[in-house]
Amino acid sequence: xxxxxxxxxxxxxxxxxxxxxxxxxxxxxxxxxxxxxxxxxxxxxxxxxxxxxxxxxxxxxxxxxxxxxxxxxxxxxxxxxxxxxxxxxxxxxxxxxxxxxxxxxxxxxxxxxxxxxxxxxxxxxxxxxxxxxxxxxxxxxxxxxxxxxxxxxxxxxxxxxxxxxxxxxxxxxxxxxxxxxxxxxxxxxxxxxx
Ligand SMILES: [Zn+2]
Numbered sequence: 674x675x676x677x678x679x680x681x682x683x684x685x686x687x688x689x690x691x692x693x694x695x696x697x698x699x700x701x702x703x704x705x706x707x708x709x710x711x712x713x714x715x716x717x718x719x720x721x722x723x724x725x726x727x728x729x730x731x732x733x734x735x736x737x738x739x740x741x742x743x744x745x746x747x748x749x750x751x752x753x754x755x756x757x758x759x760x761x762x763x764x765x766x767x768x769x770x771x772x773x774x775x776x777x778x779x780x781x782x783x784x785x786x787x788x789x790x791x792x793x794x795x796x797x798x799x800x801x802x803x804x805x806x807x808x809x810x811x812x813x814x815x816x817x818x819x820x821x822x823x824x825x826x827x828x829x830x831x832x833x834x835x836x837x838x839x840x841x842x843x844x845x846x847x848x849x850x851x852x853x854x855x856x857x858x859x860x861x862x863x864x865x866x867x
Contacts (some may be wrong), residue, residue: 688728690721697721727758729794732788738779738814747857749773750786751862760797762830769826770798771865774811775819775850775857781811787815800844802827808846819849821861 694717701708701716708714751771759766774788793806804822812820822846832839850857 676727685757688721689844690723690725693724694718716785727795730791732792734817735785735788735792735810736814737785738781738816740741744777746861747773747864748776748780749839749861750783751865753790755790755794756822757794757796757798757800757803759828759830762834763865764829764833766826766828766830768794768802768803768824768826769809770822770824772811773809773821773851773861773865774815774817776815777817777819779815779817781815785814800824800842804844804846808848817849819851819857820848821845821858823862826832835857854856 680835697720698708699715701713706713708717749771750773751769753770753772754767755770756765756767758764768790770790772790790807793803793810804824808820808822811822812818823843826842826844827839828842831837831842847858851861852858
């Protein structure tokens with residue numbers, strides 16, 4: 674497996690699939706289902722495999738940065754779509770994410786941004802924290818203090834329960850020049866096509 678950034682190691686490889694299967698059987702019984710019926714007999718195993726796959730997502734090697742040829746250039750990657758799971762309800766949410774930074778000494782390959790976003794989404798999350806941990810990782814890898822992340826999320830926990838209506842939640846983090854300079858922030862949001 675590729676070198677993992679330190680922040681990803683908190684929950685890797687710790688999925689107890691037999692325990693998940695047992696828990697799912699209990700849920701099925703608790704909602705009045707017959708866990709032995711045809712459609713459900715393999716469900717606990719499927720759910721356990723889903724969690725194993727979700728938690729053990731391998732983003733590949735994100736820990737590679739190139740030397741920058743120019744400095745003070747704004748780089749914006751937008752339209753990155755990720756699925757995560759809300760830690761309050763264990764229901765999925767989908768986010769469209771834009772990431773920006775001012776290149777100093779190091780630049781990141783384009784695909785790395787999507788990998789970082791997926792990596793941070795593949796755990797129990799809240800959208801507010803998701804943008805922060807993505808920003809932390811971009812800051813760590815690019816060694817630039819000027820990092821911006823904005824996410825538009827649709828949460829199943831809003832659509833399927835509670836107020837039962839689809840709605841978009843926006844969260845953002847603005848660091849360095851994106852925080853202190855309104856023009857840089859506006860330029861980022863324009864390039865992020867918002
Ligand atoms: Zn929720």
